[in-house]
Amino acid sequence: DARVTQTPRHKVTEMGQEVTMRCQPILGHNTVFWYRQTMMQGLELLAYFRNRAPLDDSGMPKDRFSAEMPDATLATLKIQPSEPRDSAVYFCASGLGQGIDTEAFFGQGTRLTVV
């Protein structure tokens, strides 16, 4: 069945290291989102793409985070250098359409721990 696939599921890394999280959206979906879940902020939008073009990355710390879609089947979120405050669960979601009622389908998330 169609689902959003995220890798890795878990990542533990040392402060200062580069982290790359990958997402395979549902085939045919034209919108891809990156969200971060923290206890204090809930689910925060980091960036999103429509038809592979970045539309909004205002939620992302630009100096260390970057999001790309090299092709329609792969989205990446990179953190370089990583910091302990980046520890969180990162979710990728994809959707079809561009209306306000577009349903977002979420992956299982990448739990990142930076020590």
Next chain:
Amino acid sequence: DQQVKQNSPSLSVQEGRISILNCDYTNSMFDYFLWYKKYPAEGPTFLISISSIKDKNEDGRFTVFLNKSAKHLSLHIVPSQPGDSAVYFCAASGVNFGNEKLTFGTGTRLTIIP
């Protein structure tokens, strides 16, 4: 600045009773509201939604109520079942907020007591 707020981090309800989860928002320009449900170690899944032109939407055991004047929405689950134990996120979207982009609350953990 949290534009969508869920002020109750947790809620416990007896099985068979009604669960009521609340959500407040600050910006009247939101057009569409959604509830997502999340189990541990899984991503959120869509549950139910409501457009700002309506005040109620029902789907089986789940009903969402919208009070635009109070900028408040609630999710009612009746009767509550053990499988409803999860974290529930309220979210909002709108034409002025990037259409499909969702603004989420911090979530409410619902525990159904058998």
